[in-house]
Amino acid sequence: MSNEILLWDNPRIKGEQAHKLLKQRVLELTLPPHNLTRENIAKMVNRSISKVYHLQRELVEDGKLQTSQSGHIIKAKPDRLASKYADLTQTQFLQIESVIKWRDSLKRAEVKKYKYMIVNFWKVCKTLDVHPDVFLIDDMNEVNPLVDKFIQLFKEGKTHYLKNNAVKDPLRQSKASPQAYIEAIRSFIRRNGGDIADGDLVIRRKPVDLYAKAKLSDNQRLKGIRFMKENFGEEMANIFTLHNELGVRTTTLFTMKPRFEKITRTFDGSDENDKVRLQVPCTWYKATIFEQKQQKASKGGYFEKYIITPKAKAVVEKLKDEEPIHNYQSIKTAKDEYNERLRQLFAHLGMISTNPIDQKNYEENTMKWFYVHYPTGVMRHSCVHWLMRITGNNASAVSTLFWEKSETLKIYAKQSFDDLLQINDCAFCRPPIESDKRFRRFCNLKHAIIFYNNGGKSKKEMIQSA
Ligand SMILES: [Zn+2]
16 A cells, blocks of 8 residues: 555544545545445555444435445446346347347347347447448458457447446546457357357457466465464465365355365385385375256266365364355355455465555456456466476376366466476475475475475485484
């Protein structure tokens, strides 16, 4: 956060005036485009959360903020989408054969957001002032320039059918994504039997390769566990610790009721060249998790995950079998809160700004944007990176451990120049001379398990103390 003195903290501005300024700022931060949580507003204005709460109540009394029946503050105007769609049904637009065909096809396929897509497509046609059927011309050389023109008008905020606040803030608008509109055009063409070749009708490809680089170092993981515990309590720290280890999707993380099985084995840490035999008793946990079906087609089923780091093992020892790993009543609340805590951690680690407004202004296709918008995605990628490091970059082993099929998994298998230079490095048996402890590597999983079971000693250290 910047060090400048906030107006209401300025000793020269007194009482009522300071209160007025503070209240005005709280109002701004509550409403679009900021829509900040009370917690983040508190940070921005350097006041407690309860102070912000009281100011918001005052604003409600002043008639500047509205509340819903349940007393929650309404941040944005109610979604006008439904009425927009209803308006459309009165127009010529929904009498056009190709639009009817598209709508019926979307409904048959049970596409939930079909009204949203149709309204978006209507906005595209209105903005460009064209008949929908121009998108059905079987020549992308005709269609692509129209799409480009729409994107340009959209970025300039010149689409008349968008929300007002888009036009008010040109910088924000220039960074907004017209993806939803492009998707509507694609869907319209496809469901009318048209073909779209790869590379046509795309804005920019999602930089999966870039985002897949997201990872936490070993130290960041440990700092994260401490940060979560100190600031948000043990439960949040446990969730974070297990997520690091399991890398499951957030829904699975909060719905799973894993069954844990403790496994004890003694490994021989030495090889044929060592004079002493290093017998190392090792323990780890096998977690059996039932994955609920995600789509109608998939059946769901059991899968297995392994818990091997000391911190995560300690968490498991406190958990009950076949119970959720948290006490949240609502999965949605759990997810929202976890995402927010992760953003706070990333800010604490210096990965993103601590200022929530800066956070909202990151450009898409940058790492910082990914950290802010997909904090749990960062955790999943980080888990895969860690598994790659502890298995000697064994992609097929990782794909077995990770269980869930991930299209990004093949990206991890691609070794960088840096990876190639670290082949054969192992924190247990061959610690590198310039050891990078932030990202420990092991030549195989067995050496990683031995290391994690022996307080992080290398083989040499173990032999010396044997
Ligand atoms: Zn090794």
